[in-house]
């Protein structure tokens with residue numbers, strides 16, 4: 228009943244939605260893609276925005292910065308986000324896509340909510356644990372991530388947001404214009420495929436001796452293999468107890484092996500729309516985590532949490548994985 232009412236309200240607001248989609252698409256092509264500002268960063272950001280307005284996963288900072296991004300602005304936020312909020316509020320519908328943490332096994336529709344939940348839990352545990360809590364958070368490929376702006380009150384944690392210059396500048400500007408407190412955040416420009424992010428981090432005041440959480444969410448699939456390996460090697464040099472939260476695709480989906488041919492083709496096409504490219508995946512093996520574990524073994528890191536989208540009974544079987552990796556020794 229709630230879903231039906233939600234759909235009726237959305238249909239009623241369709242003209243506003245259509246105008247919103249047209250402006251959003253124009254801004255995406257003309258302001259983001261044309262200026263090398265990440266378009267894909269808007270996908271998880273949009274999902275977090277929708278969970279926020281549904282009241283399932285509060286994210287005030289995301290809502291605030293959505294008024295000042297190249298893709299969104301206050302008008303687009305009103306036309307797409309506020310209208311959905313109204314429909315959700317009036318109908319009481321918060322299910323499925325807008326749900327958080329959502330049902331398990333997750334699905335293509337709920338994978339971003341599952342992903343947010345996995346990393347939220349992982350970060351929360353690392354910053355609140357009594358023994359050796361993390362003191363620094365580094366968000367590699369930060370896009371429009373807002374976790375640094377939503378830390379529990381009174382926590383003295385230094386944050387570093389790392390991304391390529393155009394996306395980082397757009398994010399920083401939005402954070403400033405939205406007056407989101409950011410004194411504890413350093414914005415660090417780098418291109419993982421060109422240079423070592425550690426040097427840029429050190430120059431920005433990163434302390435390699437402090438226990439650190441590295442959040443590497445929604446990024447590995449856009450990189451080349453050497454960069455992923457180099458990053459894992461660098462994480463292995465961080466202080467003992469440091470944690471890496473990372474997600475990755477299977478080699479099967481990246482290379483379009485059977486039975487992923489069709490899904491792989493559609494995904495490559497969707498990402499190409501943003502002028503970006505999917506290029507890296509990890510072989511899964513029977514346990515799904517086999518390929519990652521052998522990569523980690525090479526550098527001396529350990530896998531401590533592992534989840535995936537979907538279930539082994541699915542056709543095609545799981546291809547999207549979430550991992551928590553630690554430097555234990």
Ligand SMILES: C[S@@+](CC[C@H](N)C(=O)[O-])C[C@H]1O[C@@H](n2cnc3c(N)ncnc32)[C@H](O)[C@@H]1O
Nearest residue numbers: 265267268271368369370391418419420444445
């Ligand atoms: C899909 S977005 C994910 C953003 C954010 N982590 C999130 O989950 O909302 C991928 C991000 O990685 C960044 N990125 C991709 N390749 C990069 C590279 N070679 N160097 C630095 N950042 C990169 C993009 O600019 C973009 O912000």
